[in-house]
Amino acid sequence: MSVALFNALLELGDDHLILGHRVSEWCGHAPLLEEDLAMPNMALDNIGASRNIYTYAGEVEGKGRDEDQLAYLRLDREYKNCLLVERPNEDFAHTMLKQLYFSAFMEPYWQAALSSSDETIRGIAGKAVKEMAYHIRHAGEWVIRLGDGTEESAKRMKEAVEELTPYVEELFVMSADAQECADDGILPDREALRAQWNQTVANIFDQALLELPEVKYPQLGGRTGHHGEEMGFLLAELQYVQRAYPGMSW
Amino acid sequence: MYSQGLIGADGTTEETEEFLAAFQARIDREEKIEPNDPMPEGYRKTLIRQIGQHAHSEIVGMLPEGNWITRAPSLRRKAALLAKVQDEGGHGLYLYSAAETLGVSREQMTEELLSGKAKYSSIFNYPTPTWADMGTIGWLVDGAAIMNQIPLCRCSYGPYARAMIRVCKEESFHQRQGYELLISLCNGTKEQKDMAQDSINRWWWPSLMMFGPHDADSSHSEQSMKWKIKRFSNDELRQKFIDATVPQAEYLGLTVPDPDLKWNPEKNNGKGGYDHGEINWVEFWQVVKGHGQMNRDRIKARKKAWNDGEWVRDAALAHAEKRAARQTAQAAE
Numbered sequence: 226m227s228v229a230l231f232n233a234l235l236e237l238g239d240d241h242l243i244l245g246h247r248v249s250e251w252c253g254h255a256p257l258l259e260e261d262l263a264m265p266n267m268a269l270d271n272i273g274a275s276r277n278i279y280t281y282a283g284e285v286e287g288k289g290r291d292e293d294q295l296a297y298l299r300l301d302r303e304y305k306n307c308l309l310v311e312r313p314n315e316d317f318a319h320t321m322l323k324q325l326y327f328s329a330f331m332e333p334y335w336q337a338a339l340s341s342s343d344e345t346i347r348g349i350a351g352k353a354v355k356e357m358a359y360h361i362r363h364a365g366e367w368v369i370r371l372g373d374g375t376e377e378s379a380k381r382m383k384e385a386v387e388e389l390t391p392y393v394e395e396l397f398v399m400s401a402d403a404q405e406c407a408d409d410g411i412l413p414d415r416e417a418l419r420a421q422w423n424q425t426v427a428n429i430f431d432q433a434l435l436e437l438p439e440v441k442y443p444q445l446g447g448r449t450g451h452h453g454e455e456m457g458f459l460l461a462e463l464q465y466v467q468r469a470y471p472g473m474s475w
Numbered sequence: 476m477y478s479q480g481l482i483g484a485d486g487t488t489e490e491t492e493e494f495l496a497a498f499q500a501r502i503d504r505e506e507k508i509e510p511n512d513p514m515p516e517g518y519r520k521t522l523i524r525q526i527g528q529h530a531h532s533e534i535v536g537m538l539p540e541g542n543w544i545t546r547a548p549s550l551r552r553k554a555a556l557l558a559k560v561q562d563e564g565g566h567g568l569y570l571y572s573a574a575e576t577l578g579v580s581r582e583q584m585t586e587e588l589l590s591g592k593a594k595y596s597s598i599f600n601y602p603t604p605t606w607a608d609m610g611t612i613g614w615l616v617d618g619a620a621i622m623n624q625i626p627l628c629r630c631s632y633g634p635y636a637r638a639m640i641r642v643c644k645e646e647s648f649h650q651r652q653g654y655e656l657l658i659s660l661c662n663g664t665k666e667q668k669d670m671a672q673d674s675i676n677r678w679w680w681p682s683l684m685m686f687g688p689h690d691a692d693s694s695h696s697e698q699s700m701k702w703k704i705k706r707f708s709n710d711e712l713r714q715k716f717i718d719a720t721v722p723q724a725e726y727l728g729l730t731v732p733d734p735d736l737k738w739n740p741e742k743n744n745g746k747g748g749y750d751h752g753e754i755n756w757v758e759f760w761q762v763v764k765g766h767g768q769m770n771r772d773r774i775k776a777r778k779k780a781w782n783d784g785e786w787v788r789d790a791a792l793a794h795a796e797k798r799a800a801r802q803t804a805q806a807a808e
């Protein structure tokens with residue numbers, strides 16, 4: 226098996242699962258009914274992508290682990306998601322900005338993955354690229370509305386930008402495993418997507434009357450399993466049934 | 476019946492015997508009543524109340540199941556649950572739109588829900604402490620909803636009937652999905668099967684209460700039947716539900732918590748049906764009047780979502796106004 230591909234797939238799968246988990250926390254509690262429908266859509270897309278990615282990771286590993294064993298039965302240090310996606314929801318401004326930052330990265334990522342040398346990756350990318358384009362649109366429209374809405378919404382939007390932007394850098398970081406897969410033409414080079422991310426976000430921020438701050442001290446650590454304090458609570462919820470009733474099928 | 480009322484937005488009209496008879500004749504010919512058609516004020520009010528309650532039930536109903544989304548034990552189940560809860564929100568949306576055709580706004584209805592003036596189904600005031608509840612709710616609660624709603628697909632009010640056709644398709648999917656979840660538990664370990672049995676023990680009676688009071692104690696039934704808003708009485712629907720559901724419980728290898736349940740071959744004109752024990756109406760009225768275990772929590776959660784979301788809704792409105800103003804300014808240049 227390819228250890229590098231397995232690990233790089235976990236980075237991707239964990240990003241999607243954990244972000245999907247976060248946005249799913251809103252279901253039934255959204256600021257308006259239309260968002261009670263839209264946010265579960267985004268959660269379904271993210272979780273759906275994670276399932277495809279984990280299933281493939283399990284195949285690549287070749288030890289018979291399925292999507293659920295990978296999603297549910299690892300220890301916190303073994304999750305490789307970036308810190309951005311595990312950040313708590315805080316408010317609707319933070320949530321939409323997090324979705325925008327992530328999808329503005331993943332859309333060009335999957336676009337590039339369409340020409341992967343690996344057929345399964347191309348298949349996953351084909352579905353995900355359309356979903357991410359929709360997330361950019363949906364979250365981007367909200368960032369614009371909130372940024373150029375009321376005084377309060379603009380203030381909240383600025384706070385979200387202050388708080389979340391330091392976590393963006395980790396999206397571009399190439400782990401040794403990701404680098405190996407990029408060298409083999411299996412997965413895209415993350416570093417190469419910076420310009421596209423900047424352009425997408427700049428275009429939206431321009432309409433939202435927001436400025437992208439310069440980040441002197443990027444927050445990194447998720448890819449090496451160094452998560453924040455909230456991650457343990459997220460995993461406690463995610464894993465609860467599997468841990469309390471081990472070895473059963475549901 | 477002779478009464479005064481408003482017809483449409485045009486002004487006051489007298490609801491003469493003639494008018495009511497003509498309306499009844501349309502109903503009897505199975506014509507659909509559409510939003511701009513003349514209708515008795517009582518008909519309009521009854522529908523607003525019923526569709527509003529129905530919409531609120533869908534919305535409040537997102538909470539007990541939403542409670543398990545982040546803890547669902549497999550990714551397949553998590554996705555299915557998310558999609559289900561999302562469907563319920565969608566049902567709320569169509570139903571609010573159907574009610575809006577009768578001249579009431581979604582905001583107004585929401586405020587009535589939050590103030591406690593408008594009701595929603597009593598079933599959602601019970602807690603969901605275990606994962607098995609996700610199966611039981613799909614099977615019993617969506618199952619009972621289908622029994623109630625299938626006849627509503629033929630409701631005399633067009634927009635409601637059409638909304639119900641779409642909703643019923645999704646509800647039957649939810650019901651099968653819930654039942655399939657319970658099959659997995661019942662094919663699993665003893666702990667899983669016990670979890671399923673415990674869940675049915677808690678949800679059986681509240682599900683029977685979803686059909687409402689006995690016919691003799693149901694205040695609005697008769698007129699609603701005449702206007703073909705309702706097609707079957709509460710007790711008839713409850714009986715159909717029991718007869719359909721008991722064999723499904725048996726197939727699961729589970730029991731329903733009613734020691735008086737007995738097959739009666741004479742019932743349903745000799746086709747047979749189940750006799751059942753008496754429902755605890757004290758509990759029913761307690762929950763309906765707002766004193767169930769979860770009533771306060773449900774309303775509190777809805778209020779919190781609504782109040783916390785106010786700045787978002789305000790911003791969306793302010794942005795739309797700014798944008799419109801900019802477009803007008805541009806056009807003027």
Ligand SMILES: [Fe+2]
Pocket residue numbers: 533562563566642646
């Ligand atoms: Fe529903």
Ligand SMILES: [Fe+2]
Pocket residue numbers: 563617645646649
């Ligand atoms: Fe349903």
